[in-house]
Amino acid sequence: MTNDEVMSLMEDDDIEALDAEAQEDGDGQLYEHFRLEVDKGQVPLRIDKYLMEHMQHQTRNRIQAAADAGFIQVCSADDMAKGRPARPVKSNYKVRPGDVVFLMLDRPHFDTTIEPEDIPLDVRYEDDHLMVIYKPAGMVVHPGCGNFHGTLVHAIAWHLRNLPSYDPNDPQVGLVHRIDKDTSGLLVVAKTPEAKTSLGKQFFNHDTHRSYVALVWGNFVEDEGRIEGNIGRDVRDRLRMDVFAPDSGIGKPAVTHYRVLERYGYTTLVECRLETGRTHQIRAHMKHIGHPLFSDERYGGCEILRGERTASYKAYIQNCFKLCPRQVLHAKTLGFRHPATGQQMDFTSDLPDDMQLLIDKWRNYFKNKL
Structure with missing residues (x-):
């Protein structure tokens, strides 16, 4: 190995x-x-x-x-x-x-070799150096225990199978960053080692521009804010991350900026801009300040955290959960400098249908409550 x-x-x-x-x-x-x-x-x-x-x-x-x-x-x-x-x-x-x-x-060794698999791939931009792709919610990015096939990297390997210089098993090429399985949105793929080195440095130096749209529980007092707190593994649940004090020496430094887009009384639509890109950063940071992502089971967002005690409201929330049965988070924009030309490249993606339908539902609910 x-x-x-x-x-x-x-x-x-x-x-x-x-x-x-x-x-x-x-x-x-x-x-x-x-x-x-x-x-x-x-x-x-x-x-x-x-x-x-x-x-x-x-x-x-x-x-x-x-x-x-x-x-x-x-x-x-x-x-x-x-x-x-x-x-x-x-x-x-x-x-x-x-x-x-x-x-x-505590798990058997498995073969991590990536073989191309004919899986549909939504390519938003492509040239000789890189690709920008859209990942739907529910698709795993990398193979791991329980997900050995059908991942995004298998789909990329198929799309680039006729490119002799691209080896899906070479860490010097491929995905430069990642998003969670149940998060939708934009990702950039490097076709050459030079492109990955350049893009990797931009991500490391926080020179990229990334914004997410999220629906969270609760109403913010302020219109915008900054969350700073180290991200590390939760000691009680190894599949969840926790937030620690910046000077604790635990976890990795992380900063999230947020801005309120719309208020629905019991929930809020926010834009999150990442200064760093840690595992579950937005999900952990939002839970830390008392605003878990709506429908995020792992971080407590699948419970009714705000609102009324009526049977009709409970039924409404359950219908919302069914409409978008995942954390309501979308990687909407991605910006970076082209690794070969130095030109600024900016991409944006529409909200997926499940998120848009849910937001429309909350918008109508709040409008009728006024």
Whole structure:
């Protein structure tokens, strides 16, 4: 297994692709995904630091989290000589010559090779360097546990199958960013390593322009605002993210700007502009300030959080949930500089039908309440 594959197995941003039921129904067995024998000349060194040097793109926090979960195991030279099995170690364990280090995960190893699949792809722009595509809600971006086929990257591989220079398994090309399975909207794909490097730097330096439209629970006092708080995995639910203080040292820094578009009394339509692009950033930030996304089951938005206690209102909300049974979030605009020409490229996409119908329903409801 390559370092990049190991990285993806431990990547926080892949949690949306995990199959929760498969995780819950597991038999508790651990499966070997990576092993590394410590060189004979190695001086004693903390295992988290050692793995950072030998596992490309890993962060120390991610390695420490794997160790805390019992996924980092070691079989020393003495253990091997006596036939003892590997044992879990903490982050402060110091590796020694002859140690064999294992990454053990709670799911079997699977083949991550991307093969082209004939799946419809909505291409909004394309040239020799890049594509801008529209992803519908419900489509997984990358393959993962429970979603090995039928993903967006399989569809991209099919669309570019006759382009000799494009290898869907080469991390130097392909999708530059991602959105959640049940979020709709625009994404950019790099066809060349040069394009991906340029676009990747723009995303890293926050030089891109991205705005989302979301329907959230509650009415805002202010017309616009800024949310700052680190995004990290929720300690109680590994499929959900939580918000931590900027100076906590937990998670990754994240900033979301929002602006009220329309008010419907019990819900609000907002535009969110990302300064950073963390996993579930808008969903976690909005929940953090008391405005979960409407119909967002994972973050509590599938409950009646505002409004009346009447039977008719409860029935109305249930009909709303059925009309748009996902978090009401759409990646509406995307802007960046073209990696070859330097020209500013700006794209926008209409709201999908389920969101538009829901917004119209709330608009009419609020109008009739006035």
